[in-house]
Amino acid sequence: MTVWDALVGQDAVVETLEAAAAAATLVGGPQGALAAARAGMTHSWLFTGPAGAGRTDAARAFAAALSCVRADGTSARPGCGECVGCHTVLTDTAADLRTVRAEGLSLGVQDVRALVRDAASAPTSGRYRILLIEEADRLTDSAANALLKALEEPAQRSVFLLCAPSVDDVMPTIRSRCRVVALRLPTVDDLVGALRRDGVDEATAQVAARAAQGHLGRARLLATDDETRGRRAQVLALPSRLGRVAECLAAAGDLVAAANADAQTANSERDEAEAGALRTALGMGATSSGGTGRTKRVTKAAPKAKTMMVRGAAGALKDLEKSQKSRGRRTVLDSLDRALLDLAGLYRDVLARQLGATVDPVNPDATREIASLAARATPERTLQRLEAVLATRDALAANPGLVAQLTVESLALTLREP
Ligand SMILES: [Zn+2]
Incomplete structure (x- = not known):
């Protein structure tokens, strides 16, 4: 089993990456990074592709292949999936790999600065220091500018792997410095x-x-x-x-409630663990049960230092709360997006049936529902509904600040039957 097995339906991409990883083995040779660069290895990569195509998987597989210790530039191909180099990258424990994940709505300058600092130092054991940004499309402007500086003057043995849905989702100045690897949607x-x-x-x-x-x-x-x-x-x-108005509002409410429940399940345990760890680190005690949380160390400190520490702690907790809120919001939006995509697939099937199109249905297991919806509307009306669903997806993606409840209610009212 190689590292490339994780990529589904991406033969062309695998070929490109394998060749670059093979070229990268030259970095350890007499002419080092220069020889690797001449053979086709480069410092900045941008992995693009729609959600689910596996752009992060591709970037990680490439990172593993770059770190593969069995690859020797001759017979053994990089990315065996079994050596310590491959294994530590795939499990995110490699010393020379730093991954930045935008768990909230955006990726701030702090995260990128740490990454850029890392990029400047030499790799500890592998060929390259690898910096992986899973969602480069969520970089704030200042974060993108900080990153741009590092891309403009790359350290000899560092590699940046950026992932984004499309090239248009990153700044043109960043894009122009990257080799683009475009993944296709698997069939x-x-x-x-x-x-x-x-x-x-x-x-x-x-x-x-x-x-x-x-x-x-x-x-x-x-x-x-x-x-x-x-x-x-x-x-x-x-x-x-979706019949009467009250029914529409109830259906929309259920959809949003389900998304909120998803976020609760996904994040609550982690949120509490993080808050507990931060409180402990700040010397405030790990309890979240409402204790005053001040330890002897804080109370014994000189008054001025004490005030500063308490203020610093409050700030850190506030920052954490903010990033957790952002992560929660993101989970809700992701969950809603999946629901809207399911809904769009359904209306697409209804439309195909109404038009007698011989295409594979998205929902082969929902033929009754599809037939019933097809019988109750004109193709024009179905198309309007499909467009309304897609427009809502776009709106929520473009404006994460929209009130989900109102947006989904408005959609439900648009979709309702006369
Ligand atoms: Zn390997």
């Missing part, structure tokens, strides 16, 4: 193949692969996770609930 067959290799049965794989609309991670969840399947069924049943 249904690609996804079925991947699920079958995971051990999923054929029938389940077929339905999950279609319903996932090209998203590998989602296909895996749909094939194996009951809660994900239940949530999808709930969304597909939604259109038939």
Whole structure:
């Protein structure tokens, strides 16, 4: 098993990356980075592709191949997936790899500065120091500018791997300094193949692969996770609930509540653990049960120092709260986006049926629902609905500050049956 196995339906990308990783092995030779660069290795890479295509997986696989200790530039190809170099990168424990993940709505200048500092130092054990930014599209302007400086004058043995949905999602000045690796959306067959290799049965794989609309991670969840399947069924049943205004508002409320519940499940444990760890680090005690939290060390400090420490602690806790809030918001938006994509897939199937188009349905398991919706509306009306769903997706993606409840309510009212 090699590091490239994680990439589904990306043969051309694998070929490019494998060649560059092979060139990178020259960096340890007599002419070092120069020889590697001549052979096709470069310092900045931008991995693009729609959600679910696996751009982060591709960047990580490449990072592993760059760190592969079995690759020698001749017979052994980089990215064996088994050596210590590959393994530590894939498990995110490699000393020479730093990953930055935008868990909240944006990626700030602090995160990037730390990364840029790292990039300036020589690798400890591997060939390169690798800096992976999973969501370069979420860089704030000041963060992007800080990064740009590092890309303009790269350290000889550092590699930046940036990921973003498309080249238009990063600043042109950054884009122009990167070699772009464009991933394509995996086909249904690609996804079925991947699920079958995971051990999923054929029938389940077929339905999950279609319903996932090209998203590998989602296909895996749909094939194996009951809660994900239940949530999808709930969304597909939604259109038939949209009659009177009150029903629309209730349906919208359910959708948002489900997204909030997702965020709660995903984040609450971690939020508490982080707050506890920070309190301990600040000497405030790990309890979250409302104690005053001041330790002897703080109370014994000189009055001025004491005030400063308390103020600093309050600031740090406030910062943490802010970043947790941002992460929670992001989880809600992600969950809503998945629901809207399911809904768009459903209306797309309805439209295809109304027009007699012979295309594979996204929802082969919802033929009754599709037939019933198709019988109750004109194709024009279905198209309007499909457009309304897609417009809501775009609006929420472009303005994360929108009030989700109102936005989804407005959509539900647009979709309602006369
Ligand atoms: Zn290896």
